[in-house]
Amino acid sequence: MKKAFAFVLVLSILLLSACSAPKDEVLASLGKYKSKEFFTSGGFQDYTDYAKYTYENLDFSGNQYFNIISSDSMDELNNHIEDFEGWVQTIKESEPDNEVVLGYDFDSSVISEEDYLYIYDDPDYPELGSYKVYLFDVESMTLYYFHNNI
16 A cells, blocks of 8 residues: 555656646746746637846847847847737737736837847747747846747
């Protein structure tokens, strides 16, 4: 009986540890943040996330993900933000009290040529079907995170 209990306990621990959320390597590449605001909507596959992380100081030299915004990446960023805001509006129409709707406060006027950007588009979902956008505003030391997955 004790062996069976021990086996079930060990198996349970292994299964629960396998269910943990995967680490966000892009976010981890920036180190420890000072504060975080995270808003989500949806479930298993269809979900939309918006977050803001503030930092005290960051050094992007050697970071394998982030690059300074260029004119090409600015166009790509604007396309993603426009798509994301469309999803926020869609959520608002059906769930006006949703946390993403209430928490979304991004203002594109914060974007400047000194800011850093990383965009991941999932190749399995063409045309903005699944993406993650990380925009670091140097002036406010804020990382904006936009995720949408249909």
